Amino acid sequence: MPDNTPGQKTSDNEVAVSSQDPYRQLWGRWLLVAGVFGGLTGTGYLTLQWIWTSADAYRWLLTTVAILVVELYLLGKTLSVNRRKKGTELLSRLGTATRLTMLRGFLIAATAGFLTTGYPHGFMRWLPGAFYLLAAILDIFDGYVARRSDYMTVLGKTLDQKFDALGTLVAVVVAIRLEMLPVWYLLVGLAYYLFELARYIRLWSGKQVYELDTSMFRRIIAGYQMGFLAVALLPLFPVQSMHIAALVFFIPTMAIFTRDTGLMYGLINPNSTEDKRFAGSFQRISRKGLLPLLRLGTTVAIMYLLVSSAETFRQIPVYGSTIIILIAAVVLTGLTLLGIFGRLSSLLLAGAVGWGLPHLDPVLFPKFVLIALLVLTIFGTGSFSVWPKEEQLLYRGKDSPLGTA
Numbered sequence: 076m077p078d079n080t081p082g083q084k085t086s087d088n089e090v091a092v093s094s095q096d097p098y099r100q101l102w103g104r105w106l107l108v109a110g111v112f113g114g115l116t117g118t119g120y121l122t123l124q125w126i127w128t129s130a131d132a133y134r135w136l137l138t139t140v141a142i143l144v145v146e147l148y149l150l151g152k153t154l155s156v157n158r159r160k161k162g163t164e165l166l167s168r169l170g171t172a173t174r175l176t177m178l179r180g181f182l183i184a185a186t187a188g189f190l191t192t193g194y195p196h197g198f199m200r201w202l203p204g205a206f207y208l209l210a211a212i213l214d215i216f217d218g219y220v221a222r223r224s225d226y227m228t229v230l231g232k233t234l235d236q237k238f239d240a241l242g243t244l245v246a247v248v249v250a251i252r253l254e255m256l257p258v259w260y261l262l263v264g265l266a267y268y269l270f271e272l273a274r275y276i277r278l279w280s281g282k283q284v285y286e287l288d289t290s291m292f293r294r295i296i297a298g299y300q301m302g303f304l305a306v307a308l309l310p311l312f313p314v315q316s317m318h319i320a321a322l323v324f325f326i327p328t329m330a331i332f333t334r335d336t337g338l339m340y341g342l343i344n345p346n347s348t349e350d351k352r353f354a355g356s357f358q359r360i361s362r363k364g365l366l367p368l369l370r371l372g373t374t375v376a377i378m379y380l381l382v383s384s385a386e387t388f389r390q391i392p393v394y395g396s397t398i399i400i401l402i403a404a405v406v407l408t409g410l411t412l413l414g415i416f417g418r419l420s421s422l423l424l425a426g427a428v429g430w431g432l433p434h435l436d437p438v439l440f441p442k443f444v445l446i447a448l449l450v451l452t453i454f455g456t457g458s459f460s461v462w463p464k465e466e467q468l469l470y471r472g473k474d475s476p477l478g479t480a
Contacts, residue, residue, distance in 0.1 A: 097167035101154045104169050108150065108177050112143050115181050119188075127192075127199060135188035142184035142245070149237050150177065156229040166228065172221035173231045175213050180238050182210035186308070187245040190252060203253070204309030207246050211301045214239065239297070240267035246304040255307045255317050263300070263325060266332040273336050287338050288345045295469055296327050299453055316429035319442055323449040366457025373447045374412040377404070377424065380444060400427075411451065414460020421451035 116139055123132035157166045169177075186206040189195060195202065217235065221227045247264030250256040277284050303324045307317055337343040344350055381404060404427060410420035425448035432441055456463060 097157075097165045098154065100167040101157055101165075101169070102151075105147070105151055105154065108169075108174075109147055111177075112147070112181055112184075116140060116143065116184075119185060131192040134191040138191045139184045139188035142187045142241075143181065145241070146177070146180040146184065146238070149234060153230045153233050156233065158229055159227065161229060170221065170226040170228065170231065171224055172217045172226060173228070173234065175217040175220060176231065176234050176238060179210045179213040179217065179242070180234075182206045182213070183238060183242040183245055186210070186242075186249055189249055190245075194253075200310050203249050204305060204307075207242070207249075207308050208305040210242055211305050214242075214301065239301075243267070243300065243304065246301075246308060250304060250307040253308070254314055256321050257318050260321050260325060263328050266329060270332055270336060270339075274339060277340060283341065285339055285341045287335055290331075291469075293331055293335075296331055296453070300324060300328055312426075312429045313433050316432045316445065319432075319445055320425075320429065320449055323446055323453070327453060361454065362457040364457075366451065366454060367459050369447055369451060370412055370414065370417070370456055373421075373444060373451065374408050376440070376444050376447070377408045377428075380428075380441060381405070411448075411456065413462075414456040415462040416464055417456030417460055418452050418463075418465040421448045421456070424448050425452060 116136065119139070120132055120136045123135055155165070157169065158164065159166070183206075186203050189203045214235075217231075221231055244264035244267075247256065247260055251258055251261060274284060303320065306312070307321075312320075334343060338345065345354075381401060404424065407420045407424050407427075411417055411424060425445055428441055428445045428448065432445065455466060
């Protein structure tokens with residue numbers, strides 16, 4: 076343990092030691108974070124007052140401040156666990172990763188500010204999505220920075236989880252308010268809090284709360300959900316397409332929370348022979364049967380869609396030649412069928428179908444194509460894929476920004 080003198084800098088991979096009480100120093104850091112929040116919020120308010128209306132800027136300010144107060148409360152409440160592990164020495168510094176998490180918290184609060192403003196138009200319509208997208212990007216890198224700097228703390232892990240839940244709720248509510256998501260999608264925003272309520276009830280009744288199993292798929296779905304919410308907040312796709320996509324992202328998210336609740340209550344035992352057999356059978360059926368068949372069916376459907384809607388494509392306002400766009404669609408369809416970067420090609424095709432959905436006829440058929448492409452994006456292209464590189468990226472090691480925290 077290094078013997079640091081007052082004024083000497085301590086790197087992220089060193090334990091902070093000082094003649095002062097570490098807990099008292101942490102509250103000083105808390106005040107600094109509060110000051111930064113105040114400066115950023117004031118700058119945002121003055122900017123919005125200049126480019127928008129004073130009334131809308133004031134309403135944005137009030138809502139943003141309310142969320143920041145909640146976040147500062149969460150930070151203050153967790154200062155006592157600014158330790159590498161429970162029971163170890165209290166650290167006096169927050170660390171770079173936690174500072175990134177707090178910056179993410181400000182962006183979430185800035186997104187929430189649009190809950191009470193007038194409907195944003197023009198350039199302003201892009202701001203909620205831009206704020207949340209930046210927050211999502213920071214969420215990828217704060218854990219990575221913590222691992223690389225060897226400054227992983229209980230506080231950082233706790234705040235990351237709390238801000239993930241708060242950010243999801245804020246993004247869902249704002250997207251519903253902008254009419255980009257259906258009202259029932261609010262269940263996704265409340266899922267974490269309902270899970271915590273179920274956990275509290277379990278503890279209150281004096282019954283055992285079982286630990287959740289480690290699941291990379293859980294993290295992948297959470298990442299997809301965050302990306303989907305960022306897209307939902309941006310004025311990129313028609314409302315009709317977003318509502319269809321909402322169903323695809325809703326089902327696996329709520330299924331995971333339902334399973335986790337069963338695990339917590341001891342109703343599901345992932346180590347039992349029956350559960351392992353069921354999970355293995357489901358994976359085999361999906362990967363070797365359902366997903367390859369879905370690739371084949373989607374390819375046939377897209378080819379039919381391109382031929383039957385050729386006249387419609389000429390009427391859609393696009394940048395560049397219609398022929399080039401059609402060729403790109405054929406190439407992406409071929410990649411999806413072969414399973415070469417299948418997730419990415421399915422995602423790009425889903426974006427194209429979703430963007431052009433109001434122009435396509437018949438209306439019902441393209442909806443099923445959009446759903447199938449999003450399913451392939453989320454779950455992969457399954458067996459018989461020629462080059463499934465996305466699987467290696469999604470499931471790569473902990474030293475990657477996309478690795479587990």
